[in-house]
Amino acid sequence: MQSQFGPKHLTDIMIVAPASGNTMSKLACDIIDTPALMAVKSHLRNNLPVVIAPSTNNGLGANLVSIGKLINRKNYYFVPFKQDNPITKPRSIVFDPDYIIKTVELALDGEQIEPILL
Secondary structure, rough: OOOOOOOOOOOOOOOEEEEEEHHHHHHHOOOOOOOOOOHHHHHOOOOOOEEEEEEEEEOOOOOOHHHHHOOOOOOEEOOEEEEEEOOOOOEEEEOOOHHHHHHHHHOOOOOOOOOOOO
């Protein structure tokens, strides 16, 4: 009999909230160097959905590339987000917490809530 270590299928879905630009960029580049990122990678290995709730000052700047990569990957689902403050923080985005539950419900069915950008 072969022994296996580590938990398997303990959860149905994982939520990363808030997801910083740094976290999203590391996920997009498959850099796994923190416990949280290792948990996401382990969860994805089991072909399960991960909900990302972005909150970053550079979401409409350098982090936009990473967001685009994750949106196009299997099992990543985004909580709708909007510009934080177009006047004082023109590249900043923040997720809308009112959409977390609906995003989770749809992600469990393999669907991305629309629209993503509010």
